Amino acid sequence: MNAANKLELLPAVDVRDGQAVRLVHGESGSETSYGDPLQAALAWQAAGAEWLHLVDLDAAFGTGDNRAQIAQVARSMDIKVELSGGIRDDDSLAAALATGCTRVNIGTAALEDPEWVAKIIAEHGDKIAVGLDVRGTTLRGRGWTRDGGDLYETLARLDSEGCARYVVTDINKDGTLQGPNLELLKNVCAATDRPVVASGGVSSLDDLRAIAALVPEGVEGSIVGKALYAKAFTLEEALAAVS
């Protein structure tokens, strides 16, 4: 549980081909563009965000990367930054950490290269979060395009390796404005004593209040993407709702 016992909010900036975009179910080709990523990130910061969830979607999908631009955005922030997308080896990890981000989110590598992930958890501790991106209880890697094993087996392995935190996404909910998968969040919290960051599907202030009710069970934060871009509520309203 975080010190303030309050849900942390992480507005998302997902970058594809140099633009801030939203996807539906994380599917390549389902993008809606929302312009310059730096302007989006600065707007969330100005609205009172304490965190930014910044994703390089091209790196996640293997369609190139936006590394220089992502670094520029991360370095321009006065707030904490969680970097995600395509961090799979020493080179991409070094580039991500060199931006000064607060932590990185490892996805595919946690499924495909467990030895490397165990090594970086041991080296970097709290700076490493692992993204558990699931359909049902099956993990997905490579930009959510490939099956990557059982959620709870992987969680037990990562717990035993000392993983500090999990970012849990229900892919079926992501970018859909259909509400978060509260059952999944509760089940993951019951299976681990590490903090959980919820991701995917937030559509309303009531959704955020429902996630905030899970803070005592171990949910630490919630990523919010589409709902903010679609103006379902403002970030100021969201922050007030969970304070």
Ligand SMILES: O=C(O)c1ccccc1NCC(=O)[C@H](O)[C@H](O)COP(=O)(O)O
């Ligand atoms: O985070 C990743 O590495 C990633 C990889 C491939 C596709 C999507 C990815 N992230 C998407 C996000 O983190 C979303 O911004 C987040 O789940 C917000 O979802 P929503 O509030 O439903 O828009």
